[in-house]
Amino acid sequence: MYGWRGRIGLLVPSINTTMETEFWRIAPEGVSVHSARISGGRHGTPEELRSMENASKVAARDVAMIEPDVVAYGCTSGSFFEGPEWNRKISEQLSEITRAPTVTTAGAMAACLIAGGHRKVDIVTPYVELTNERLKQFLRAHGIEVSRLGTFDMLDMFDHAKIQPEEIYQKVKETNSADTEAIFVACTQLRALEVVDMLERDIGKPVYSAVQATAWQAYAEMGVDPRITDCGSLLRKLSEPGALKQPAKRLRKSA
């Protein structure tokens, strides 16, 4: 069976064109990615972001059929918008439906910043002001302060993928402030994975992206080291001793 080492059930907002591509790009031998789409609109309005919670359950039901080893809910704002409790609820609901551990992008964002010991970070987003405020609140609830926030200020989520990697690179450099320990680029529709590694080398501090953080947590949950060496320090950490969980033996699988 494909994905004999690990099968990732990937839930993406229906409009997303970036995350599947980036997940496949880093999938090593024996790991497969199986997507399902979360129905919804392209404008990241509060109503749309809130509606993703219910729509994700339908997508989870369908991706459950491939018996995933981990499920990734791939939307940053769709997991932080209503706060940490909401994010936890989404994660628990999806695990119940899929019978697999679930990671969410907002959860992975907080986890990677906490794991890095970062208390003060800069953030780059494509979001409008309200969503940016909610992001800051979410991080604050995890004990993380946002120093500077650089934004592309676009409501249309589909259009976020039109922002070119070099524009993201520039925005991160502009946003980088002297007193922060790391930078996080939010939104799984932004093509940040292509530039995180060069950004870390050029500015000398950890740079994380939404897709990268989600992948990091998903691979750790699966207990698979993908040996990704060119997508930032976070994914390289998966090769360090103790980075991977050792999941309990799968009961429902034959091979």
Place this chain on the structure above:
Amino acid sequence: MEEAKVHTGTRRIGLLVPSSNTTVEVEFYRALPRHISLHVARLHLTQITPEAILGMVADLEAQSRNLASADVDVIVLGATAPSFLKGLGYDREIAQRVTAATGKPATTTSTALIEAIRHLKLKRIALGSAYDDKVNGIARAFLEANGLTVVAAQGLGLVENLVVGRLEDATAYELAKKVDRAEAEGIVLACTNWKTMGVIERLERELGKPAVSTTQVSIWAALRVLGERQGIPGYGKLLREIGAPAHERQIA
């Protein structure tokens, strides 16, 4: 949007996958060139039985709209039995429903299969599938209704879709060898959840005739809608020669 696409050169294929299929996404990703990205939506399916399949197709419009919201350039129903189940013309009816719901060009695996067989100018084929006798019989009837002669047909007898996904591709190789007949001009391997892409090249070399699989033809048909002319090596004559000008003229 067009501007952005020209800038990046990226084209997008939208693939509708039966929810329990663990194979077709993987085989698409492996074969597609880097400038084409794949986006997937799932249709609920557990068993390869007529009843289950008809239920799955009820999701068609909603999931097609999910793919259209990612502005894909073509939508492919990457499922064989669901696109031939009701016989001649059913595949095109499904493609039309997808286009009506989304405004996007659409095709299905069964449509692609017939087009590919005609493109290769095959009249007499041998059929190997993962299906049980009932669904295999429907597959055979679909091919015959489209004017083909099926000189031999055999299925592996499977109904549980997840079980099909667990088969090694050696099962496709062995069944192809078994159903091949001297009078068959080509081999057809049916079921997109069955690993076939890894054995096509070897089968063609050893049997000395084209081998088409339902995953291979689905990729081929999607690429043709996108106007791709760059051949893809390693998966048989059909994909290797996708840009051959003589073929384009022959089918026009």
